Amino acid sequence: MTHAQRGYTLLEMLVVILLISIAAGLLGFGLQHGLRAAKERQVVGQMVEALRNTRARAIVSSAMQKTVFDLHRLSFQAPGRPQQHWPADMRVTLHTAEQAGAAVEFYPDGSSTGGHLLLANGTRRWRIDIGWLTGSVQSRALP
Template structure:
């Protein structure tokens, strides 16, 4: 024989909304922690892009037997390859510094690293900085080899 009204089973709409709200807040906290890794990722991507441009210039100089340079504009946070028209801009939050031979530093705040047809280069170092993170891009003057390294802040 059926008994009196059974107690309702399940969750109320209010309980479900509260659980969903707590879940959304939890994901928001996780998302903000993940986005702090974006700084490291963007800095590493910028270092890889510049290194790629330097390697491209080195390869072009070897193939054409003509000098090809990569000019870095410190004031505009940008760089360009001498045989191309495009200017590549870095994130404005990334600080950039440059160590090159004195004759490769132009008036204003632009310096360049030049690659020659025999594989050598003027050499230099480009340092990218974002907060406590640093990436160093070194160009060997004798071989023109390009290397990226983490640097201590």
């Protein structure tokens, strides 16, 4: 009568450890990708909020206000707010009236210089539109 061997072989244990390592690596990569995408969405939201806040401030103060973008320092600033930065791997392009420079100006009647911002990081892209007549600020993800 032979006794059945109990336990696992060393090879079986190594295969299980290898599978767990691969799964952990894929999970870590997925989390990192998700966190990066969330950070990018947060930056888009912060830009929209800064522009909307600047418009509201212009209306309330009855004076022209502007959100300034520094494309070299990767930052933007709304009046009365701290300077905010976007990730170095995110490309930001600003299209607005030439006289405004690298800024979007809002006027006491709610209008603005208008224009749009294009934000891109790899295959992910967003567009923030600023209406010149109404000063409305809208963002959307691009395909």
